[in-house]
Amino acid sequence: MSVPSRSESPQQVLQRVFGYDAFHGEQAEIIEYVCAGGDALVLMPTGGGKSLCYQIPALVRPGVGVVISPLIALMQDQVDALQALGVRAGFLNSTQDFGQRRDTEQALLAGQLDLLYLAPERLRVPATLELLDRAEIALFAIDEAHCVSQWGHDFRPDYLQLSGLHQRWPQVPRIALTATATAATRAEIAARLDLGRARHFVASFDRPNINYRIVPKDNPRKQLLELITGEHDGDCGIVYCLSRASVEDTADFLSRQGIPALPYHAGLDSGTRADHQSRFLREDRMIMVATIAFGMGIDKPDVRFVAHLDLPKSVEGYYQETGRAGRDGLPSTAWLAYGLPDVVQQRKLINNSEGDAARKRQLSAHLDAMLALCETVQCRRSQLLAYFGEQTGPCGNCDTCLQPAETWDGTVAAQKVLSCVYRLHQRRQHFGAGHITDILAGRSTPKIEQFGHQQLSVFGVGDDLDPVQWRAVIRQLLAQGYLAVESDHGTLGLTESSRAVLFDGAEVKLRRDPERRRPRTAPKQARAQVELPAEAAPVFERLRAWRAGLAKEQGVPAYVIFHDATLRQIATEQPVDLADLGRINGVGEAKLARYGEQLLAALTA
Template sequence: MTSPEIPETLDVLRRVFGYDAFRDGQREIIEQVAGGGDALVLMPTGGGKSLCYQIPALVRKGTGVVVSPLIALMHDQVTALRGLGVQAGFLNSTQDLGERQVVEAQLVAGELDLLYLAPERLRLAATIDLLDRSDISLFAIDEAHCVSQWGHDFRPDYLTLSGLHERWPDVPRIALTATATDATRREIAERLQLEQAQHFVASFDRPNIQYRIEPKTDAKRQLLRLLQTEHKGDAGIVYCLSRNSVEKHAAFLTENGIEALPYHAGLDAETRATNQSRFLREDGLVVVATIAFGMGIDKPDVRFVAHLDLPKSVEGYYQETGRAGRDGLPSTAWLAYGLQDVVSLRKMIDSGEGDAAFRRRQATHLDSMLALCETVECRRVHLLNYFGQSAEPCGNCDTCLTPPESWDATVAAQKVLSVIVRLDRERRQKFGAGHIIDILLGKKSAKVIQFDHDSLKPFGVGTELRETEWRGVVRQLLAQGMIAVESNHGTLVQTDASADVLRGDRTVMMRREPERPATKPAKTAKDRKTAPVELSAEAMPIFERLRAWRAATAKEQGVPAYVIFHDATLREIATALPSSLAELGKVNGVGENKLAKYGDQLLTTLNDDTP
């Protein structure tokens, strides 16, 4: 089958979605799939992945079947498409029999452009029979990294998706993910039988996101300061590792005037669904969550993603931070991590389930995450290098804005190792970081006195550094593999690299944190190329009036605000001030269906300057 001419797909982009031009990489992917070819697509969150299968589904004859793990979000995704005039539906466990039968009848009758399915439904014979009786235009496999055991979010149900090609060999397939290393990409291609597919790898750079990582001192207070000083009234996500931490931090934020909702697997299904729905539909809410929350969250105006615990992998970190700023507006990815994070994750890996190879993979992922945290170079350069892409220093991360110093920490490292070695050799004892630092600082704590450790030769030899600085030294020694965590008790032990440091054969360079916090920079030339419409003082009240109209309309329809229009579209309207439907139809994000549905209301709102 020959590839369709670009005017056909471009016409759909303009008429249905309201955009004049494709983003980088979209056109080639869309033409490949619309023409009947297979594709494996790596594109960052917010990069426009969904259009890469939605437009081919509208161009090709039949129904595009989208395999997605996001059952809780399918309703909103379908609602958004219907708002554009696209005939879309879903089949999942949230529907009753009558609702499913209606969608099934629409599918068989050829009345649907797109159908969303969870991967587990493809294990059902009834679903296979339903698809056999239907005209399928393409299969889109979203969140394709879930098929990879090398990835950060492996899901066994995805392993069955190779059967799509075997049963429907002539139906094109497109697999999409927002994050994958070369190893993950190879496994996706192998498991989904996409080795012969055309691979498309877009830039993973998200220039509107400012990456910042800082040592954890008082995580609650650090988070509160960030939200109060930089993100007051903004929607955002705060990630914690444990359910208890989620509850504690959600309550703390709420007590301090920031409305925050908890989300974790320990909550009942109704509470989780309610909290997720409120986050998607209301402005300015914060969700404090475990990583059970967020995959595929299609909320464009998330202004910050904060991590209060160290993520287990760079892929997971990138995926989670990518939920900020999907609309292209400036956003923050902020992480506070400390020594205890490293100790806990090392212990979790060593004592966790899985074979030795699995634990080695987890340790490799963690080492890469630690390297990102401790780098003295541009965070963005380091992050993109992890995914095999090169970049220049961005000028919009903490290490670019307030460059940290490197210092020769060889002597400090030798002092830490000396305490560990003497405890082991002289006393046959092992202790955690806090006790070792007490010895270095000459603190006569109860435990130091109990074990007579004030008599050790290194007692009190480390008073040149403060406790927080010593914790940084220990943290970076762990990150560089010069000490390790014993899995049973979380105590610190030597590694093969320790002897070289103690003998002075190896220099240990470490990162010294800047005294002042990073501040938001002026926009660089690179930023200005991708920057959204800046609002003037005159446009700001108009924008707020449009947002108020959107909020009321969304509430009336029971849908998220972004289903009506994105902030970026409202900003452009507030700046351009269109005076007719024809002028309004030229604004990005205003397609034919939305122009017909909301055009008169928008023009009335623009002309209504009542305070």
């Protein structure tokens, strides 16, 4: 493979190295701007092609592109993927021994690297700064730039010192990239990274291939099992849980059902985490059950579903986590089971969190936005995109579009709940949702008899709704701010807004939870993307088997060799020679030379 010519245009590099004919969206404009030496702040959804926005300028401009990434565990895979394309890439991080670091440093100084990946903490080491001083630097790319946000869900303190890049190398262009940022977060990124003069490129946040669904929580593991066996049997997926114990229990539950699943959380030793991550990336049909510690920068393109068994803390976190599904553009599912305990738990976490009142208000605002998304009767995708400042109409590919939700006048029901809490407080007694539901339903439990609550005027006034419906009412009153979580025990209290409902007759609109039933499938046009012509399906499976053998032999993830989307196109078009094969998307010069003959042989086997 010849060394890439620095006289090539971005379009030529795209075709020769990456095997694509055209840029998408704003890619071309971003790349031209950075190639010309401009600083850029890029917001682009996961799977939208952010990496090309710095990889191609690094190949076009003289010198080496230095990529700052927090993802030490994934650097080897990122470098493997680039090397498979014929790109001279390397990394420096704490996983290397002295000899490996020396070889990479020598390659850098000899001008034999196109891209060098560094963890942000490496830039606190004077020797690293001195090494970069001796190299010709094409650009600095700051990946996962939202990690600089101190209000964010992935804050990394080492990112705060990256503003020093501009001070030390003022002539080197910088490009900061993220998939998740509101306008406020974007401003914070620009300020903290000294990108005040950078041009902002904000692509659409829409991921139309993802079907968003939020369901009432009712035996969530059973619901998860139904999702997997009914809609994603044999697919790769990620399941997010809030606690380490829940991660372990859920992974064990799925494994006992014959579904390959692995746990991932910060309580596991680093070797186990690395092994589980490696298996997830390299094995088909594997499900990772994880806390939010897993997933950032995962390039696996064929994750068909992301499921949440617990409520995310913010819309930003939810969007980023669900964005790990369907990076290849094929139909995928974002599924969340949500219930009253989630609201109570998240409110308690905020009440008990460290930080001042401003910090707690910020956390509450994040949670309020997430609860609004869960409780909306409008298009979920529209509400999700509106959070990031993007206005759209109904999408036709979320649960509220496919099964429109109903609202009902919940004023009287709200007054009953709030009145019950008020009466208990008059007795200086504080209880949780379960006990309040029992009082309204008129159930003579031992606790009710112990406290004499059958004497309350509200005892039995709620026999018009069943306990499940009352829990839904209480959940929505918490979400709308008419109730508050008071203590670690989850007891409920009134708020300033409660008075308007109790005494002033303010109307309360509530969402009617749908009956549990399997949702309609995504629109036909979305399903058509994963369906192959009858004659192509067995060819596709044969190509996947060929790819799996090569990936195992080389010790790399299968997608490093070819993405599913590329194999689907090959199976459908069935090229007859290398020239035909070279016209397939994702077949660049290096991969054509390395795999072309083998692939054509596999086609005719």
